Amino acid sequence: MSEELSVRVLGAVTAARGSSPIEAGPPQQQIVLAMLATSATVPVPISRLVAGIWGEAAPRNAEQGVYTYIAGLRRAFEPDRGPRRPSRYLTGSKAGYVLRVEPSHVDVLLFADLVDRSQHDADDQQAARRLDEALALWQGTALSGLSGPFAEAERARLEDLWLAASERRADRLLRLGRHEEVTAELRDLVRRHPLRERIRELLMASLFRSGLRAEALEVYEQCRVLLADELGISPGEGLRRFHEMVLRADAEQAGTSPAAVGPAPVANVPHQLPRPLVEFVGRVQESMRVKERLAPWDDSSPGPLVVVSGPAGVGKSALAAYVAHQARDRFPDGQLYVNCRGATPELSALTSLDVLGRFLRGLGVPPGAVPTDLDEAAAMWRSRLHEGRVLALLDDAADLAQIRPLLSVPLGSALLVTSRESMIWGEDAFEVELRRMSSSEGATMLAKLAGAERVSADADETARLVRLCDGLPLALRIAGARLAARPGWSLSALTTRLSDERRRLHELAAGDLAVHSSLAASHTALERGSRPVDRLAARTLSLLGRLHVPEVTGEATGALLAEPTAKAEAALERLADAHLLERGAPGRYQLHDLVRLFAAELRAEDGREALIRALSYFAASARLASHVSEPHRVQEAAPVDAVPHAVSGREEAIAWLFEEEAVLAAAAVQAMNSPDDAVAELGVNIVFGLHWHNERAHRMVTELELNLQALQASRRLGDEKSILIAHSHIGNIMRLFRRTDEAVEHLRASLEMSERLGDTFGQMRALGNLSSAYNSAERFEEALPWAERQLAFARHADLRVGVRYALMCIGNALLGSGRPGEALGPLHEGLADAHEVGDGGIEGQLQVAIAECHLAEGDHEQALAHLLDANELLTTAGYGIPRLRCLIALSRTFRELGDQDRALHWITVGASVGGFGNARWERRLAEERAAVLEARDRQAVNEVSRYP
Incomplete structure (x- = not known):
């Protein structure tokens, strides 16, 4: 019976019927079992099973594969079941598959x-017993040996739950006074999860209560140093509070008190707001309500969470940008902006951590110092916001969950959020629901776009057109643009064309279909236009839907279309x-989000070929720009048969890479996730073309x-x-x-593979990187x-770039190990070769190493000559x-020469x-500044002591 079935995933995935084990089958069948078991009694759709096994890389026959695994599980559960008898354990329906097993x-x-x-147990003893029972269920790493989207995500989730349960158990035992029992376990948890501050806090508590105050303080100090070195941050509030408590206990015995800790200031003043629409129309009452909340008339603190909600295409983003600019003077410490992509077609919504990372970097936190937790x-x-006044505009938030970690901002700062979802239940939320435009506002917008005389000449048709567009600003803008492009049309000519779509426009009142209808009408008009540029524009839109990048240029679009750049720009x-x-x-x-959704549904006949052309352009352009900007580096991206973007010199190549880096990265990610091998290969090529730039x-x-x-x-x-190559790059980044x-x-x-493949350069590079x-x-x-x-x-293979790099590494190793005199020989040899071939980047680095050797030997004049040359070379190299x-x-x-003013300058x-964000160099920078x-x-x- 179903109640006899049991499944384990906290370790290897296994199943049993009563006391008899069941063969769970191959890894992907085990994933299906795990997904069904963790959703016991709830149907799991086949689409979710496909996504859990393969993700976006699902093969064409993915669903058939799932059916095979379902059949395999049914045979394993009931080997004697007849072919026509339904399964008692694994049933299917339109909603999905259900595993009938007791939770x-x-x-x-x-x-x-x-x-x-255990969380609801008031009795600490009972809670600890439950947690002991829960933790005893673990038999090793969850879903051991399995890979894929579900396995990896579920394993990470369960690991977090295990850690949280272990922390709660330790907390309950500490409340019971059993601190000595948990000290060893907490030490082990700290060793395995050194950045988890809650564990260190509990360990400090157990040591402190055991009378080991010095050890408790050492736990804090180790954490402080680790967080500074690894992430560039300080311990959190909980750990700092306990540290101060331990200090206070010592200080009270010594008759002193711990030092106060001041707030962290805002790091810089960002101004990231998008410019407001020049043609912003209407919304007077809504704008006033939002502005009054952000900039109260009595100079009181702004509302911490102001939400503009409403359906797609209603103008939420436009109103938010407009009001944010009006209120920006009330936020002198900065204005931040992020598109949360909550409803962006074909692009994943940003995670809460993505949003926080972008905002923290905007406030001056180095990328490497942004926490990953x-x-x-x-x-x-x-x-960062404490005692500051910052406005953060979060555009197109998916829901309250996406932005919840950013809430509870300190008073003085504010979040302005646009979303299709209501957030009225958010903490301290003030929400303005943006509705369709009124007839008069819609008419005003049309008049600005198509001409006031033309619109006022036929008031009835104007009102009819506003109704057909359902008052959506996006639809009205499209209608106005079509009229402006056809000055010979009357308003009735356009309303007649839109009348066939009236039903769809009305149905779009709650979602995307109304905007889709407007976009479809506009696209159809272009397809049937009398001018060649109209028809080319229609084709362009259909192909842009295949390319998931933030923005495009005429040149990239020309590659997509297989047309000259001039025609693509037109x-x-x-x-x-x-x-x-x-x-x-x-x-x-840039494609508007809603237009992107529409364009993605347009299926051009040569869509695949167009995508390959565009990706080939990106790959060839990245490779060429990388070569021009770094002519002395080996380009690992393979040559691509495409016309690249032309760059005339190093500075132009570097500028182009900076301008296009987001587009290139997005194109690479899209391509690598494609099941099409030719497309995926181009994505990898783009990544390698970006290597030297990154x-x-x-x-x-x-x-x-x-x-x-x-x-x-x-x-x-x-x-x-x-x-x-990927191993080599990843290893270098980890370094x-x-x-x-x-x-x-x-x-x-990478070394082992290059040896096996006979890749001479790969072997040489791996040795140097090690x-x-x-x-x-x-x-x-x-x-x-x-x-x-x-x-x-490198000498044997006659690879001069490898010889230079090896000599630099030898010199740095000898210098670092206290042998500066020995280091000068290889460093000077490398310098001569780098200077001969014009490798400025390596030449500059060698000059610095030589200077440090001279400093170690007390020869400041020689050091200074090399350093001034090096600074010029490295500034140019970037x-x-x-x-x-x-x-x-x-x-x-200069410090050692006694010239402290020049030392302070440098x-x-x-x-x-x-x-x-590099911990080693952040530390050395801070140490030298303190020394100066x-x-x-x-x-x-x-100086003062000279004068009595």
Whole structure:
């Protein structure tokens, strides 16, 4: 019977009927079992099962595969069941498949139930017993050995639940005075999860209550140093509060009190609001209500959460931008903006962490210092706003859950949110529901677009047109643009054309269909237009729906269309005139979110070929720009048969890469997620074409995300050369993040693959990157043999760029291990070669290393000469961290020469460059600045002491 069936997922996925184990089958069948079991008694649609197994990479026969796994499970559950008898355990319906198993017989559901019940137990002893019972259900890593979207997401979720349950158990035992029982367990949890502050707080409590105050304080200090080095942040409020309590306990014995901690100021003043529409019409009452909440007449604090809600296309974003600009003077500490993409077709909505990350970076937090934990990021967000006045406009929020971590902003700051969903139940929310435009407002908009005389000449037809557009500003803008493009038309000519769509427009009152109808009418008019540019514009829109990038240019659209750039630009302008595209920066165009949805439904005959043409253009352009900007670096992106964007020199190439980086990254992600191998291969190629740009610009988070996806796509494609390159890139990024062990793992994988494939350059590169990984970790003695192997290999293969890099690594390793005199030989040899070939980036880095050798030997004049040359070279090359190293060395040189004013100048320049979120260089920057300030103070004291 169904109640005899049991399933375990807290470990390996297993099943049993009574005491008899059941063979769960292959991994993907185990995923189906796990998805059904964790949703016991609730139907799971086949689409969800497909997504859980394969995600966006689902094969064409994915549903058939699911049917196979369902049949396999049924055979396993009931091997004796006849072919026509329904299954007692696994049934299907239109809603999906249901596994008939008691929730208490599924370990994960029992676990969740026990943990939930423990939260409601007033008796700590009973709660601890329930938590012990829950944690005992775990038999290892959840869904052990399984991969895929569901397995990975569920494993991460369950790991968080396990940690939370372990923390609650420790908390209950501490309340019972059983602190000695949990100390060892908490130490182990801290070791396994060093960045989890709640665990450290509990460990501090257990040590403190055991009389081990010094050890408790050491736990805090270790956490403080780790968070500063890894993330560039301070411990959270809970940990700081307990630390102060322990200090206070010691201070009371010593007759002192702990120091007060001041609030964190807002880091900089961002001005990110999009400009308001020039043709903004009406909405007088709604605008006043929103503005009064953001900028109260009596100068009191603004409402912390102001929401503009309403259906698609009603003008929420336009009103929010308009009012935000009117109120911006009340927020002198900055105005932030993010498109949450809650209803953006074909693009995933931003996560809460994505939104927080963008805002924190906007407030000056270095990218590498933005927390990856949602709670920590939210805490940093509140800290940054403390005692500040910042307005954050969150456009197109999906729902309240998406923005909930950003709520509870300190008084003085405000969130202005637009969404299709009501958020009236949000904490301290003030909501304005934006309805359709009135007849008079719609007529005013049409008059501005199509001409006042023309609209006022036929008031009845104007009112009829507003009704047919259902008062939606987007539909009215499209209608007005069509009229403006056809001055010979009367209003009745357009209303007659729209009349056939009246029913659909009315049905769109609650959603996208009304806007879709307006867009369809406009697209049809272009398709049937008398001018060639109209028909080309219609085709352009249908093909733009295949390309999921933030914006396009005439050149990229020309590749998509297989047409000259001039014709593509004319088509884009035509679409912009029809309000089917939005003009951005000069020569750049963006699809409105609702137009993107419409365009995605248009199926051009050559859609696949057009997408490949556009991606090929992106790949070829990225590769060329990368080569022109870094002529001395090996380009790992393969050549592509396409006409690239032409760049005339290094500066132009770098500027183009900066301008297009978001587009290139989006195109790469779209392509790599495609089941089409030819498309996916182009996505990987674009990622590799962006490598040197991302490294030079220190786009390390982007580089890591892209290369992780490139690794996954290359594995699916069976492309070993691309797998090798992705491993190399990931290893190098891990090196910069100081995740040395992970870096070495990836770099060794690239070395082994290059050896197996006979890839000479790949072997040489892997050896050098391994040396750099150990040098970055300041493990210099381990770095030296790898660099020496690279040097021997590069000399044998006659790879001069490898020889230069190896000599630099050898010099840095010798310098770091206290042998500056030995380091000068290889460094000077590398410098001569770099200067000969004009490799300015490497030349500058070698000059800095040589200068540091001279500093170590007390030769400041030699050091200064090299550093001044290096600064010029590295400024031109655009390498951030090497230049920061140079600036710190310049400051040190002048400091040791006694010229503290010049030392302060150079370290101030270094601070303006920043540490790029790199913990090692952030620390060295701070140390040198402190040394300069101390030397200046000491010098000032000496000056004063000369005069009695």
